[in-house]
Amino acid sequence: MFVLQSALMLVLPLASLLALMVLIWSLVKKRHPLFFKAGVFFIVSLIVQIVFRQTEFWQVDRCLDKGGSYQYSSAKCEHTPA
Secondary structure (H helix, E strand, O other), X not given: OHHHHHHHHXXXXXXXXXHXXXXXXHHHOOOHXXXXXXXXXXXXXXXXXXXXXXXXHXXXXXXXXXXXXXXXXXXXXXOOOO
């Protein structure tokens, strides 16, 4: 599961950027069916990114990266004063 999440977190921003570029291109060239498909793909990829960033694994990872300690019982990141 970790490998899948890591791969998605790497690929999804690139896919969103590509979808945004196609979205803008299709708007300029007035290709409405492509504009609709690219818009749907862009919105779905953004939603998936938001969902994956909110999983407990990534919350723990962000907490540990910032030097804190993650309390699983309360689902909070705690930083001890130096």
